[in-house]
Amino acid sequence: MDKLIQIREAFQKIEITLTDRQTEQFLSYYKILVEKNKYMNLTAITEFEDVIVKHFIDSLMICKLQEPTGKLIDVGTGAGFPGIPLKIVYPDLQVVLLDSLNKRVQFLNEVIEELSLEKIEAIHGRAEDLAKNHEYREKFDFCVSRAVANLSSLTEYCLPFVKIGGSFIPYKSGKVDEELSAGEKAIFLLGGELQVKKDFKLIDSDISRSLLQIHKIKATPKKYPRKSGTPTKEPIC
Secondary structure, eight states: OOHHHHHHHHHHTTTOOOOHHHHHHHHHHHHHHHHHTTTSOOOSOOSHHHIIIIIIIHHGGGGGTOOOOSEEEEETOTTTTTHHHHHHHSTTOEEEEEESOHHHHHHHHHHHHHTTOOSEEEEESOHHHHTTSTTTTTOEEEEEEOOSSOHHHHHHHHGGGEEEEEEEEEEEESOOHHHHHHHHHHHHHTTEEEEEEEEEEOTTSOOEEEEEEEEEOSOOOTTOSOSTTHHHHSOOO
């Protein structure tokens, strides 16, 4: 089957209809990803069908909660997931991609240029540092992350970016009840409140995923996030 048709049909299964341009952007993204992955560690997932489902479709499952609008930051974006797929599908989004490895940021800038994406920037830095910058602190309607970290640590990295009334949405693998219970204190201390928890399986698979929507109800205390590495080594509990 033609790859463009495969991409379009996969998105139709989650009730997203792609334009020809969006479909072509996803195919170009895939080609750049697998080519660059030969020289740098971007993803262990390289088979076409797997990338569509486990990266592209997974990134868009936020649509099970709500359509993102306004300004969005993707913390620990890696190879650009979920930020770039969200930008392709929702072109009016203003997107910031944050990653701590400069090589990945260079890759992201190549993708942005190749796909002719606008109102999107890739930033090299650590969440602990950028969240202290007044230009980024509590300036986003949405913060998303597929980064591998426990919920307590991830909340400390991410919630400071979200403005009051906005949402932090972590993408988690499998069931998260135990992790959510351990992260309740961090969510409360950092100014958040769990609004929605959505468990689901990715299309055409038995892979379990969970999405959380943590609503920002009050300002994050200025001392958070703590200095580099501390949220991971000493999570709030």
